[in-house]
Amino acid sequence: MSNKTIGIKDVAQAAGVSVTTVSHVLNDVAYARISPETRDKVRSVAEQLGYGPNRLAQALRTQRTGMLGLVSEEIATTPHAGRIILGADEAAKARGYNLMIINTPGSASLESRQADVQALLERRVDGILYATMYHRNVELPANLGSVPSVLVDSVATGGNITAVIPDEEGGARAAVGALLDAGHTRVGFINNTDDVPATHQRLAAFRAVLTEAGLDGGSAPVESEVSEVHGGYEAARRILAREDRPTGLFCYNDRMAMGAYRAAAELGLSIPDDLSVVGFDDQELIAANLYPGLTTVALPHYEMGAWATEHLIDAIEGKADLASMALQPTILGCPLVSRESIAAPR
Amino acid sequence: MSNKTIGIKDVAQAAGVSVTTVSHVLNDVAYARISPETRDKVRSVAEQLGYGPNRLAQALRTQRTGMLGLVSEEIATTPHAGRIILGADEAAKARGYNLMIINTPGSASLESRQADVQALLERRVDGILYATMYHRNVELPANLGSVPSVLVDSVATGGNITAVIPDEEGGARAAVGALLDAGHTRVGFINNTDDVPATHQRLAAFRAVLTEAGLDGGSAPVESEVSEVHGGYEAARRILAREDRPTGLFCYNDRMAMGAYRAAAELGLSIPDDLSVVGFDDQELIAANLYPGLTTVALPHYEMGAWATEHLIDAIEGKADLASMALQPTILGCPLVSRESIAAPR
DNA sequence: GGTCTTGTTGCTCATCTGTCTCCCACGTCC
DNA sequence: GGACGTGGGAGACAGATGAGCAACAAGACC
Structure with missing residues (x-):
């Protein structure tokens, strides 16, 4: 503690050269012509003294803070x-x-x-x-x-x-696509109620993918709730109560999927045998820890x-x-x- | 973009005083004797010009970066x-x-x-x-x-x-205490296997609290596993299979508690009616979203x-x-x- | 009443922080 | 007498700081 910090001039003095030379050497300045011996000398002295540049002063001079x-x-x-x-x-x-x-x-x-x-x-x-x-x-x-x-x-x-x-769209397409690839034809979407881009884009992708697969994307079941666990639970209860109960569920995010898991359990539906679920966000804490592990789409944070x-x-x-x-x-x-x-x- | 940043000297020039005076005014230097009129002038000019100090230069001189x-x-x-x-x-x-x-x-x-x-x-x-x-x-x-x-x-x-x-100890005491206060006498602990202070301190507190309450802390059931959801599940399966099945479970953390929830569900035990659970960490994503919500101890991060x-x-x-x-x-x-x-x- | 002393007010000058960079100086060798 | 090889000096970056200076007023003294 407290041995005052050493600067370029201390190095210069110890090496018996000018501060200019030290600066040239330490920064590998292109046009500086300095003998290899001097360079070595400067470098070794700098290291010995434990010299570290003062980034403040550097920044002040170079107009770059890094x-x-x-x-x-x-x-x-x-x-x-x-x-x-x-x-x-x-x-x-x-x-x-x-x-x-x-x-x-x-x-x-x-x-x-x-x-x-x-x-x-x-x-x-x-x-x-x-x-x-x-x-x-x-x-x-x-x-x-x-x-x-x-x-x-x-x-x-x-x-x-x-x-x-x-x-958003690609992610939603991948999620719904995974359900279709597994053979599902009755697929529902549990959506968020917030007016954010994701809400609209995921819904659009959901419908589009179904339609492109020859299903009736326009009338596929969608239920919206707040994007939390309890919202997912409520929405899932509703969507799973339908006569044409979906066998695959795309959830707006992993928290809502967590709610869907509970709804399924209460209805005696086993995941994934009776109901397949896919989420969004890949919140490790939830997705990896639910049972069974939740297939989801990762946001590239x-x-x-x-x-x-x-x-x-x-x-x-x-x-x-x-x-x-x-x-x-x-x-x-x-x-x-x-x-x-x-x-x-x- | 690009109107070059204005410095103390620009302010000085615009106000018709020296940079020293500007510095004195803007920093409220105690010993500086400057007339109120000049002070006002400097301040208003600085504001008008949108002056902001260059913290690098300040820091270089004062040896304080903030x-x-x-x-x-x-x-x-x-x-x-x-x-x-x-x-x-x-x-x-x-x-x-x-x-x-x-x-x-x-x-x-x-x-x-x-x-x-x-x-x-x-x-x-x-x-x-x-x-x-x-x-x-x-x-x-x-x-x-x-x-x-x-x-x-x-x-x-x-x-x-x-x-x-x-x-750690106080937190564990509060957790176990909550179980005892609710009237439980058969309480188990699902512990972590890592050799960290928390593992030992929470265990010690668990036993101590039981003993202080007149129960047999020394022989209370403890099962250890890795501190993840699946570890909590395994440990809970074991501890709940005992003849003297605990009615209260203290879990090393919320993830393990989440595993315990699943174990309880599989055994047909309802939380909190058949089994009370308390966790540790207060990981919102888990604790608040499990059903029923998990009572836990918050770490003061x-x-x-x-x-x-x-x-x-x-x-x-x-x-x-x-x-x-x-x-x-x-x-x-x-x-x-x-x-x-x-x-x-x- | 005039001059000198001392004090006060208001502000500026010179210098410092640690580093970079342009430009110049000095010696040597063809 | 250039070219080359080696290296140094003097600002500049933006602001902080304490000594110092000019101007003026009030007393003090003869």
Whole structure:
């Protein structure tokens, strides 16, 4: 503790050269002509002294901090945010950047969000990742535009900012397709009631896939409830009470599927023998731990975080142009994760 | 985009004073003698120009960054890390600090952890929070000592670093106590097989509480398995097959309790009428969504994150002495969260 | 009443933080 | 006398900080 930090000038003094030379050597400056002996000397002295650069001073001079700001909604509420952070952190670390994280309540006012971005700006982050807790349209703080930025899991109301979102339709198609592939012809959908893109897109995909398979997608049974376990339970009770009871159930998310499991159990229906179920989200804690394991569709949170970070850094380093990518959001696939909840109908 | 950022000198010029004066005004320097008129002038010009300080330059000069480093294990694997981050972020923001986060795999080598800390040090963070994914003994990177630091959810093998951990014993006592209060006399414990403090402390508390209540704590049934859903299922099958079948079950964590629910269902035992269950962890996704809702004990992750941050900042600002707190870890309570899984025995 | 001293007010100058980078200097060898 | 090989000096980045200076007022003294 407390032996004051040593800087480039301490190294210079100890090595008997100028600070300029030390800087040249340590940064492998292209045009610097310095003898191999001097280079070795400088390097070894630096290591001996345990020299580490002061990134603040570097950043001040070079106008590059190597820091990315990540403003994330509701870090704690959902494990999804964790996966985005992880994807972003690993991608950032791989390219020598670090993450500065700011949490913001989903309910935060625009001014409050703007203040968050401002804090990041004052620290001169090289770019900003703006992550929301679920796929929707968000209104962005105006000052976001003053530095390269990428939206994760949302599209901006105004458009024209690079964004990456999950392939809701493809995911839903994969889920329903898995049911059809197993031979089901009576398939129902337990939907969410929120007015978010996922609700509409998954429903549309559900109907489309059935129709394309020669079934009557238009009149296939759909029940909507709040997207929680109890909502899934209620909706499943209703849908399973129909005369033409479905043998396959596509659930809006894994929590609703969990509710469907209970409804099935109460009705004496065995999964997957009497009823096949497929969810959405791949919330490990639920999907892998239900019995039988829930076949579901994974949201690419990790991948979105990594993609956004990669492209943000490309833009910062001038290797890519965000503006051209901003024309439409990038869509990342939602792969099917097979477990044991789907079987052929009896 | 691109109107170059304005600095203190732009403000000075626009206000017709020196940069020194601007700095004095904006920082409310105590000994600075500046007329109220000038102060107002400077402030209004600064606001008009949308001036924001360059925290890098400030930090370089003052040797204070206002940044806290948080190295966290396995951000994604568990929602617990999210709660620690949230607690830390809110506490930090309240005092004007920001968080710089680095994720590290739980399996990372000591050198790799040291490199993570080094990265934080190079950015001159004012202090470091070192969070682990569950309560255990960790070996810390040596360079952690070069800046004020606090351990979250762990104690160091070497001791002498301030740490904050959950009250395992108190939590276990509350859980078992809830069962006894409901009138149960035959109570079993489904334990974890990992050799971590929680395993031993919860077991000890379990036996102690029973004994203190006049029951035979020493011979109360205990079954151990891996701390996952299927382990909980296996252990519950065994414990519920006993002749003196327990009417109350204390489970090592909520996942194991989830397995116990299934075991009970298969045996035709209704919760809570035939069997009362209490878990540990309060993993919302599980505890609140099981049917009936699982009564459990909450781990104070948010509180630990906030506590650690508060005290770290106190130490940084010279308002507290970490060394004196390092003598023994601070213990934070684990409150009981009541839901519907406990009833009086038949 | 004039000048000198001392104090106060209001603000600026010079210097510092640690690093990078452009440009120049010095010696040597063809 | 250039070209080459080696290396150093002096800002600049954006702001913080304490000493110092000018202007003026009030007393003090003869």
